[in-house]
Amino acid sequence: MTITEVKKLAIIGGGPGGLASARVFLKNARSFSEIHLYVSDERVGGLWYVPEGHQKGRVMYDHLETNLTKPLMQFSGFPFKEEVSEYPKRLDVYNYLQDYFTRFIAGQSPVQIHWTTPVESVLKESGKWSVRTSQGEVAEFDNVIVATGHFSKPYIPRGVRGLEDWFAHKAAIHARDFQNAEFSRDKTVVVIGNASSGQDIVNQVSSVAKHVYHSVSAPSESDYIYAGDPVIEQVGKIASVDLNSRSVTLEDGTVISGVDYLVYATGYLYNFPLLPAEWQQRLLVDEGRAVHGLWGHISPPEDPSIAFVLIPQLIIPFPLAELQAALIVHIFEGTISPQEQAPGPFDSSVVLDNLKDVAYYRWLQEQLDAANGRSASVSDPVRAHFEPVWWDAHHESLRASSSADKRRRNDVLHDHTLQLRSQGKSYTNQ
Numbered sequence: 001m002t003i004t005e006v007k008k009l010a011i012i013g014g015g016p017g018g019l020a021s022a023r024v025f026l027k028n029a030r031s032f033s034e035i036h037l038y039v040s041d042e043r044v045g046g047l048w049y050v051p052e053g054h055q056k057g058r059v060m061y062d063h064l065e066t067n068l069t070k071p072l073m074q075f076s077g078f079p080f081k082e083e084v085s086e087y088p089k090r091l092d093v094y095n096y097l098q099d100y101f102t103r104f105i106a107g108q109s110p111v112q113i114h115w116t117t118p119v120e121s122v123l124k125e126s127g128k129w130s131v132r133t134s135q136g137e138v139a140e141f142d143n144v145i146v147a148t149g150h151f152s153k154p155y156i157p158r159g160v161r162g163l164e165d166w167f168a169h170k171a172a173i174h175a176r177d178f179q180n181a182e183f184s185r186d187k188t189v190v191v192i193g194n195a196s197s198g199q200d201i202v203n204q205v206s207s208v209a210k211h212v213y214h215s216v217s218a219p220s221e222s223d224y225i226y227a228g229d230p231v232i233e234q235v236g237k238i239a240s241v242d243l244n245s246r247s248v249t250l251e252d253g254t255v256i257s258g259v260d261y262l263v264y265a266t267g268y269l270y271n272f273p274l275l276p277a278e279w280q281q282r283l284l285v286d287e288g289r290a291v292h293g294l295w296g297h298i299s300p301p302e303d304p305s306i307a308f309v310l311i312p313q314l315i316i317p318f319p320l321a322e323l324q325a326a327l328i329v330h331i332f333e334g335t336i337s338p339q340e341q342a343p344g345p346f347d348s349s350v351v352l353d354n355l356k357d358v359a360y361y362r363w364l365q366e367q368l369d370a371a372n373g374r375s376a377s378v379s380d381p382v383r384a385h386f387e388p389v390w391w392d393a394h395h396e397s398l399r400a401s402s403s404a405d406k407r408r409r410n411d412v413l414h415d416h417t418l419q420l421r422s423q424g425k426s427y428t429n430q
Helices: 016-028 090-104 163-168 196-205 277-283 317-333 356-374 393-400 402-422
Strands: 007-012 032-038 111-114 119-125 128-133 138-141 143-146 172-174 188-192 211-215 232-235 238-242 247-250 261-264 306-308
Touching (some): 007 016, 007 119, 016 032, 016 090, 306 317
Parallel strands (some): 032 111, 188 211, 188 261
């Protein structure tokens, strides 16, 4: 293999996105003499790594399991171990990521791992990216991949009168700080949010709580997952809260009294604190609820020397990270020029629900196929070429059934909770 141009790459983030990028660049890239992987912790895993005794604010709670089955969730050509349950637990996923790192990245030249090295800033200066770490070290790179995720800045809905007092007195928390159900024993809790984490926390807390109110935007008993449970009650949106009287007033005027805790499972805002203010203003819209200006949700056309992975929501993250990284190789090596591309059909929305994500994966595959046809690296005789997961009819079928499958799984988990409740036990994994 002849390297015609020698470049340096910084990958920021040691979670699934960063690991996938490192694997793919090791296999497919031809122009990089150095690949630096910046990991903020002492181990890889990103959010899935939870140091013992340091769970607070780490997002992943004690008894979390995935929303996706392992055949759907896995990286290309790297299945979960057979003994792992169909919906892997938090520790299963962490171990899986460790195994992935060991198999494809650890000890591989030209990757250099920077352990326990948070990156504080990334700045473009004189045609190079200057990466500054928390230790004050500065290094220059030709290209940067931002793989820091978007689960660091909690979203709390505005306009709920009195809410600041609850947070100030630790009577309200965001789901980021939820660890397990024990805090709610014999308490009355209101959980706000009806996405996966909200449903999960409602179920877990109800194992020991006196009563759980589940606040959602559009209550509907006809298809409510916990309908008929005497401990769980679905209610509407909150208008105001009063710490002194421990009361919650709903938008329909209903007053809930005797509330001990509020748990906001309301998601996260996008946040790029590493980037200069002008970049943040350019990329973030609606106060961080969305990101725009990235071709294919990957790279800004005005400067394709930087790329982002796993920006969209409601996606299958592990295989998508590898697919995006395969395209980023072409962007950084000049086979694809976002500046010359028409806007992608998915550029305007980060929420890819109702199988829009499958259409997105297939669109990415079309771009990759076209680029591979123009790239000599596909036929590189020195090494095998990495191929991401191909979103064929089988994978589409798995994805199409995933919501119904998870609903059935939630029924099983709720039955498990009812059994624990009858025994006076706090929620633990089934």
